[in-house]
Amino acid sequence: xxxxxxxxxxxxxxxxxxxxxxxxxxxxxxxxxHGLALKALRxxxxxxxxxxxxxxQRLERDATVKITNYALPxxxxxxxxxxxxxxxxxxxxxxxxxxxxxxxVSEKPAGAVVHAGSGHxxxxxxxxxx
Numbered sequence: 001x002x003x004x005x006x007x008x009x010x011x012x013x014x015x016x017x018x019x020x021x022x023x024x025x026x027x028x029x030x031x032x033x034h035g036l037a038l039k040a041l042r043x044x045x046x047x048x049x050x051x052x053x054x055x056x057q058r059l060e061r062d063a064t065v066k067i068t069n070y071a072l073p074x075x076x077x078x079x080x081x082x083x084x085x086x087x088x089x090x091x092x093x094x095x096x097x098x099x100x101x102x103x104x105v106s107e108k109p110a111g112a113v114v115h116a117g118s119g120h121x122x123x124x125x126x127x128x129x130x
Contacts, residue, residue, distance in 0.1 A: 013063040022046060022053045025065060040067065082121035092127035104128065 017025055026037035026046070038055055040046050046053040047066045059065070091109075098105040108114070108124050115123040 009067050011065045011067070013059045013061070013065065015061070017059055018061050020059050021055075022048060022057045022059060022065065023055055025059055026067075030067075084122040084126045088122070088127040089129070092124060092129075096128075 011025075011029065013025070017029065020028075023034065023037040023041060026032040026040065027034055032040070041053055041055045044052050045068045048057065048059065049063050050066075053065070092106065095107045095109070096104070097107055106124070106128060113120045113123045115125055117123070
């Protein structure tokens with residue numbers, strides 16, 4: 001028979017973790033981001049000795065922290081950086097106003113993205129080669 005509900009992982013509290021707040025335990029021992037640790041606590045994904053854990057709760061000796069799989073950090077797959085299109089590189093180089101060993105001045109067009117980010121695989125800095 002299959003177990004109902006999401007799988008859980010159990011972590012015994014070590015002696016040096018006694019007295020630590022449960023969110024600190026999630027961050028330090030399990031590598032959670034602080035925001036994810038707080039979300040996991042709010043959602044009820046974390047239990048200490050079978051009881052729902054609360055932010056700020058202190059861990060006691062011989063306690064066991066249980067976490068559902070929904071709260072475990074997800075590692076994003078590595079993605080290769082996307083190359084900057086050659087026409088963007090040419091436009092960026094043509095926009096250079098001044099360049100020396102310590103300073104680069106470029107006349108960036110309005111609306112051009114400066115740094116790569118969400119929805120933008122490259123930015124003006126990438127087009128300039130830096």
